[in-house]
Amino acid sequence: MRRSEGNFLMATNVRTKYANQIFNPATVAAAIDAEAFKGYRQYRIVQELPFDLSDTDAAKELEVWLDQEQFHYIWRPTFIQMDPPRPSVITEYPELVISW
Structure with missing residues (x-):
């Protein structure tokens, strides 16, 4: 295995674990209930890491x-805060907004 292949697998593994954590239906259901109890009619799953997780299995299961x-x-789309000394090529990534 080449180093680039190993790095790709490590990154994929981290993203999969993170997606499984934030898109867990039980966790999302509890967060929705908490927001509804406060009177809100939408809940945004705010990601701490700026990854496009919309195609992960966890996201698809949550959509179902x-x-x-x-x-x-x-x-x-959620815009990435730019770091002036190190500008990013990617300027946005999608986050899930749920409403009722």
Whole structure:
């Protein structure tokens, strides 16, 4: 295995674990309930890491659960805070916004 292949697998593994953590239906359901209890009608899953996780298995499973529970959702662009000395090529990534 080449170093680049190993690095790709490590990055994929970290992203998969992170997606499984933040897109867990039980966790999302509890967060939705907490926001609804406060009077809000939407919940945004705010990611600490700026990755496009919309194509992960965890995100797709959450979308199925949201459809079953008749929630509305959309993947909205979130802009990355630019670091002036090291500008990023990518300027945005999608985050999931759920409404009811």
